[in-house]
Amino acid sequence: MAAPKKVGIGTVAFSNPPVILATATIVGAKEGEGPLANTFEKVVEDPYYGEESWEKAERRMLQEVLEKALAKANIKPQDVDYLLAGDLLNQIISANFVARALAIPYIGLYGACSTIYEGLALGAMLIDGGFAQYVLIGSSSHYSTAERQYRFPTEQGAQRPLTAQWTVTGAGAILLAASGAGPRVTHATIGRVIDLGSADPYNMGAAMAPAAANTIVSHLSDTQRRVEDYDLILTGDLGAYGTALLHKLMAEYGHDITRNHNDCGLLIFDRGKQDVHAGGSGCACAAVVTCGYLMQQFQQGKLKRALGVGTGALLSPLTTQQGESIPAVGHAVVLQA
Template sequence: MGRMIGKQSLVFDKPPYIIEGASIVGQKEGEGPLGKLFDVVEQNPMLGQDSWEKAESLLQKEAIQKVLFKSNINKEDIRYIFAGDLLGQLIASTFGILEFEIPFFGLYGACSTIGEALGIAAITVEGGNADNVIAIASSHFASAERQFRFPLAYGNQRPYAATWTVTGAGAVIIGTKKGFAKITGITTGKIVDYGVKDAQNMGACMAPAAADVIYRHFKDFGTTPQDYDKIITGDLGVVGKTILFDLLNEKGYDISKVHMDCGIEMFDAGMQDTHAGGSGCGCAATVLTSYVFKQLRKGAYKKILFIPTGALMSPVSFNEGNSVPGIAHLVQIESC
């Protein structure tokens, strides 16, 4: 059974396995540095639907179909789905998984949602409450822009610190039968608010939460950056990355030699005009289920920390002048 360790962490005595992953992305993501690693690259941003939101739901549906196919597991053998997205009341997840008729836990951690989903999924499987579960998260550039920022037709100029919401969905099957990797521990993040109000600079909003949970993990597990092949954040981008390094250096930890950020890796910022990098629930989820899983499979990574990050804002909170608190959830993954 999972054991509490330190102040915020769990260590799993019988680690649940990562059996399979699947990634579905849009055209821009497919044109980026990781393009050849995704399972499916959709060329039509509407995916044949009549709204951006329906297109995002279809991303989730396709990701689940793909991960079931790749794992040779039937949907009837999935006990629960832990899913989330950025849209109000999780409508992308709701309509995306509707026809699978699998018990559903809807989660919201902003862009950290896949980390939250993996953590709760691992607790559920390791506790003997399910044999197989799916963790999934999605985002869509246009549906996020409609909800959080300006209409696309407005043509506003994006500041350097802004990130580009990834169109994509990443799905993971976690179960009791041996897979290519295992989740050996988690450190659940706290809400951290440094008072940043610039919603266009989400890296600055999220970096303090990432630093906090990484520091807490080191303390709870008694480890250092040198104990990991990679420490992978979600979508801090180039601005948030610098802040993360500064905050951890103040606490005596230098992660620069082993750090990777999914938002930075997703796009070629110069060629694709994505400014600070990628973001959205689909960013960390698709990089994890493509590039990172491939590295774990071939043994290039033996032990990693995966820390997707989220900016906890809504259109209402932003319009009322509130700050943008951050959250980050850490998952410790080891290859088998």
């Protein structure tokens, strides 16, 4: 017997769509100089944020936005059923240590840069399934922590190719609830891991674009919807090269998304004025653009229905050193006013 809330192969349609009750954002100085500056609640000029290390700074940012989202909704940590969070650092240490501080029942997530959308999908399932009233979701990244872990320490000053993207410094948080006022999560499409053989860790957009395309096509097929049914299709962090590849792949599938598609990695920075090469990336990229810009668009009545697709490159320093290709995944949620 088919699962009653399953639609097609990989999509869930929620009977009682959860509500995004509150969001919160914090970003670093470079993000605060970009075109979305007025959509972020706090800009931190000091990359250490008053801490002893970049890693502790990232942890502080994540804890702050999670607490801020709760405060906005006047919800206490003890009222939250589950915390779903993740980041890029070894064994998702930012999220783990923040969970220790908040003392909320915790499920750690690793979806790389797709983590915020993975959390949204799973959080919506928990609430719609009757297992939770409130679910708190968050993710974070930091340019310097990611560079040190995945590439080279910033002090080394290594040159990067133009296909490389700039890891966003910041954190985003979402409080999902069973009822209330705000955009609703009506559907979630869980993506498959796609790997077409790209092995260049300096061109993650190329690795993630096929996964984004696969998830979007699967979602449209499962729901019997068209590209035009969405005011906006927002991908996580494909950057300039990944976006171009996504448009080409979608055209091959028979879909033109060029009129209503945008990418968080292209929105967050001004590539003409800021030296970010192909655009933004990192767990915080989709998180802060979704929690800031996208929510603002809904609040201002500019969007009625949007499809958000978080994309993640599932590589590690170990797999790169061993010459492995880069698996990628995309998870999508439908947000509706």
